[in-house]
Amino acid sequence: MSETIYGFIGLGNMGGPMAGRLLDAGHVLHVTDSDPAVMQRLVARGAVAHDSAQSVGDSADVVFLSLPDGKVVQSVLSGEHGLARSSRAKCVVDLSTIGPAAAQRAFEILAEQGIEYVDAPVSGGVTGAERGTLAVMVACLPARYEALTQVLGNFGKLFYLGAQAGQAQVMKLANNLLSATAVAITSEAMALGVKAGLDASVMIDVINAGSGRNSATMEKFPRAVLTGTFDVGFAARLAHKDVRLCLEEAERNGVPMVVGSSVREMLVMTTAIRGQNADYSDVARVVEDWAGVKVRAKS
Structure with missing residues (x-):
């Protein structure tokens, strides 16, 4: 049986x-990206560079996507030199967060060319991507899921959500709504405590030992807010995109989201105030400015 050749776009x-974890696992990897610099970093580790999605698909059996939104995914699939035009690829594994409607469109575009689409968004941030500890949510036919289990295991823990494209996206959006809500409400709670005279580091320790602990108090605030670096590595505008898709x-499903709507507005304001390059953790900086405090660890 011949070796499966992989591609990675984004x-x-x-x-x-x-993509680096696939190289570390010894896989042959064909790559492309709109930024030549990031592509060259992987080429230096053994990847093969290409100038288009179609070229990657002409060289690989299974192609992974990690792209910012549904519009970019559609362009990569059906553009002038898109993946749907490739001669070799028979499976596209989409690790992006694009929402169920965009996932279904991607499925249809590729199905017309006899290419399988696997809906497989991930959660766990940059650290999880580096360490291979992501949650990988997968929706595709059971036989394809079984065939991909080993390679997807390089990224983290797998969760099978069913056969229909878009189901994994629903799971990812629900997860990201919770994550964004944790960031927003932790920002407010921490600003209140510091304004009232509490030590930010002690607050985090107490919360993480009690019932209020969440992903923001355990990871994002100690790393990016208490240090004043604001460098979670995920853009506030992308968090807004995810929450918007969730809402x-x-x-569409007739589920009211009163809290979710407030979180969306908080992310809109963060991007408006801090700019398009605002980090996810800049939500806390906006609340700090409003409250007139700095939520920092004491040196």
């Missing part, structure tokens, strides 16, 4: 480390 904060899906 080598940014998440895609780069994931759109909730509306």
